[in-house]
Amino acid sequence: MTDKQDKQFQKTSLLDKVSRPEDLQGLSPTELNELAGEIREFITKSVSQTGGHLASNLGVVELTIAMHRAFDFRRDRLLWDVGHQCYAHKILTGRKAYFSRLRQEGGISGFPNPAESPTDVFTVGHAGTSIATAVGMALGAAHNRTDEKIVALVGDASIVNGLSFEALNNLGLVKRQLLIVLNDNSMAIDVTQGSMASLLSKVRLSHTYEDVRNTAAMILNHLPVIGKPMEEALANLKKTIRMAISPSRLFESLNIHYFGPVDGHDIGSLIQLFKTLSELDSPAILHVFTRKGKGFSPADTNPCKFHSTGPFEINGNGISAAAGGRSYTEAFGDALLEAARANPKLIALTAAMPDGTGLTKFRETFPQRYYDVGIAESAAVDIAAGLAKQGLRPVVCIYSTFLQRSFDQIFQEISLQNLPVVFCVDRAGAVGDDGPTHHGLWDIGLYRMLPNLILTSPANEAEMHGALRYALSQDQPVIIRYPRDKIPADTEGLGDAPFETGRGIWVRKTDSEIVIAALGAVLAEAVMAVQMLEREGIFVSLFSARFARPIDPTIVDFFAQGKTVITVEDHSRGGGFGEAVLSQACQTAQEKGLEEMKQSIGKAVLLGGEEDTFIPIARRRRQLEWMGLTAERIVDMVKKLISDGSAADLQRREFMRQGKE
């Protein structure tokens, strides 16, 4: 056994003994460091099997251990920002055994979740919320006259979000302890965005390891807390720490006590710093440097790739990602490149999600026509509005769930001005293993209310190209939505017809009383359903709606023909495409005085997400099943309608009648 193997063995045995924060209390600084190594190894191994966020979690292991040693989060409160970096925290709070089912149905979430542990305060997943909720909790503690410590852990990518800034600007409301730990893991200037990020990068580059160690020592020397007048100690400290480009200028001008930067991997100092700073009776920021991916070299050198990963193999620290089919995201990336080659006015924008939205190739090919504004979805939309006013063709690429941050800008700067901005909304619909914080189940409902907006949804790769070409040719805003999913292999040549505003296409036209109107990616499920039904001698019609707004008059006409319409959409039923169809049908029937049409509207069946449920973590297709959107569930619904007698396949009903007679 080599020395290294020997150490490895000891490490494993340490983590075996630790499953609760209390278990940390007896450990020496050396042991805590060893424990950090073991946790890192555990996370790497675990994520290699289940997939999940890797680099960010490896970076905060020491920080997490130190927090749990310095605070007691059974009563103190820890607010995570985004929260995908909470794995070490989960391991230390009784959830180590559940990591084999991380981000899986019935397993634990990859994000904080109070249902799993009282040490998780909020279920989070979106950025910039930790400081604002911490302010609320601190104000609450003041009202309650309780003295629990409030800690917000926020990364350098999240602190630039507008919500973070609004909260920082209101930090003065808090007249008691509140510690913000700024986890600064910026890797290099080129991956960070904005002035704040480059400020932090400059600070990082100008600080040696020695500087950082000295800063920690200096803070601890000046703030021995007990017995000394704090005001004076703080004043002395600030005189001592002078740094040309320190972020202290930024934070102190907002009247926020700033401390740092310190080493985020030095557990011993961190514990002391946390204890000391938590004695301040006012809000403070502790700026810590950490290294994303620390300890696993592929993640350390390529943290973007290992930000969120599927399962992978650990080959002597190399990796080989598990293979998969072609995704909507990839199809979009290619469609955008094609469009950009044809149109020099096309500009692509994203908000810190270039990889996830398929923009990496575009960024390489057209760096001058690419903007990443960081986690600032609201600003991204308004910048796009400005570009459109100048005659350019901005394409805004933001996940459905994060675009929620921009509803008001899409209302005022896009819809009200009727600007031709194209929104390419990835992660629309059920999102799979990220769970409730990340579903894109409300985008149709949000944007179909706003005048001038067109909403379309491609069903396959050809349609992705068609939809984007169409969108870029419109003189008004267009939203294109598609899921985080593989494109179905067999789409039967669908989508060759060019996109026309508010016009769908027939997939299967029969004389059945039942017509399925499916929107976007779930068309594939409807196609399978139709095929399954055909095998049983049931022939229903299938229409690909393509547009959630405006609604194709063909669909409205189905009611006039007395059909039973089943709408299929990967969206909440509340506010969705199906309700838009119903509403449009009522209005048409009313305006045209079509009494017979009115009688068939109520027969409609709207398949989509339940209004009062958050769809739990599971594989996406399982989530579709819960929403009634898989081929099997659609088949069940068709059969139920037939057996209820509320609608029937014509031939089959004829057959049944003959049987009875």
Added chain:
Amino acid sequence: MTDKQDKQFQKTSLLDKVSRPEDLQGLSPTELNELAGEIREFITKSVSQTGGHLASNLGVVELTIAMHRAFDFRRDRLLWDVGHQCYAHKILTGRKAYFSRLRQEGGISGFPNPAESPTDVFTVGHAGTSIATAVGMALGAAHNRTDEKIVALVGDASIVNGLSFEALNNLGLVKRQLLIVLNDNSMAIDVTQGSMASLLSKVRLSHTYEDVRNTAAMILNHLPVIGKPMEEALANLKKTIRMAISPSRLFESLNIHYFGPVDGHDIGSLIQLFKTLSELDSPAILHVFTRKGKGFSPADTNPCKFHSTGPFEINGNGISAAAGGRSYTEAFGDALLEAARANPKLIALTAAMPDGTGLTKFRETFPQRYYDVGIAESAAVDIAAGLAKQGLRPVVCIYSTFLQRSFDQIFQEISLQNLPVVFCVDRAGAVGDDGPTHHGLWDIGLYRMLPNLILTSPANEAEMHGALRYALSQDQPVIIRYPRDKIPADTEGLGDAPFETGRGIWVRKTDSEIVIAALGAVLAEAVMAVQMLEREGIFVSLFSARFARPIDPTIVDFFAQGKTVITVEDHSRGGGFGEAVLSQACQTAQEKGLEEMKQSIGKAVLLGGEEDTFIPIARRRRQLEWMGLTAERIVDMVKKLISDGSAADLQRREFMRQGKE
């Protein structure tokens, strides 16, 4: 004639000669100052007749004149933030004659509007958008290789908004000219909110008029622009200007060139400063001090009161506001006070709209339980979430249109955690003279999609108390929506019954085939409609829905009884209460296999706003008329249904049948 009167006379004649920016070119500095006085007088007189925003407009007259003299906004671009301070700009761009119809049907808007003039770039009304759209326009100009100047005018209240910060953080994307004019009119620390505001206040208090004049001179001396290397000049300037608490530390740490503070009423210096700074080939901020309400002493001493005002009388510079009835806002203010007395855990929050949301009495009575976070709607919601986690009962008071900024926070921090936060949403529905930027027509659609949320809407004062009591007793989030309107005088004792989740109340129960289901304030119109119909011998039923979510099963049951249901809501039809009713009815009929019920669902008539129209500026009742929601329009609809034969009052139909036989 006194000297003063004499001057007065000259002034009037100056403004008579100025209607276009070109007209400013021939005027001397003295004349420009006189013109400013005349414009101020014109605005005061005009607003006293029409109502409108006063104090903010009086503050920026010199600033506006200087901008129009230094720039040519036929090609340069001026981006207003919020935009209610654009009156002088409108006067100088050909719209003086239209001020008699300011904020009135067919007249000019109180906000910028490109439909009125090409010098208005965006229709705005919400805060924090100017810097972001300016960044977009500057990037666009760079792509287009054009050299128009881009100017964003942003107030100190707007710059603290998260969107402003996100844009400031991305200012580095712009490698060309972009001038941000920070119009700092903070009056005193107690009316401003947050750290940035107190920083600005400190700067203001520490600067004498002399300092401010010197600063302008210093900037102009150091930056004579032509021929000198700019980098060097900037470096020298920054060495020269040293101020202990200057905001330059804040902005410069974000790598933004900061200049100021300078006097915003010194037209001569401003013109020179604008010309000089517009030669910079990078973004810069010019910080100007102005005085809200300058020149009209009641507005000068009480700018809050004159922020937005109805018509008033100018009595030797005193005022007497036009009288009016009691508003929903006032009713809410009282209901909240009552609730707060009963419940010490109640905390009220707002985002810079204490007056408009009726919180002034609460603030006086319970200063320790009141938080105003400034224009930071997203943070307000997350702070409320933190308070609720601590067991307090936060009540968030934000206008419907501005709460759109918080959709994502209401999703993640409120709905997903199921926290008992109460939202009191004023300005829901058609908003009257503020127009399209301010309507609250999408709140039901937004929030009814989110699990756990309850949506209710009181119809009168008693119901306001009832709804709030109910909301505060729930263990989940509740949204209470009501319009900017007077409470109808006659509400016939409605609303005495306590609020119960998802239960409405009968107002008029008949055996008619027609049932009107009205939500909230527009119930009063429905009551009038029913009375008008009764006078003609038509007796229809009227149900007050009270809840937009969950939908009362009584309403769904109307369809089972074969009724024709008319839904009445002050909301967009798309996504609204009516669609929720339809959807719920379809689902119930489907689940219970009620074939006959299905036949009546399609007969429903949904009254509400059109999906593809922005409702123009007019009085609120006129807007309700356009949406088909006034008593007269409801009567028309009922009669149309009867004459179409699609539904009929039972007795009347009987009568008609007898007649025919």
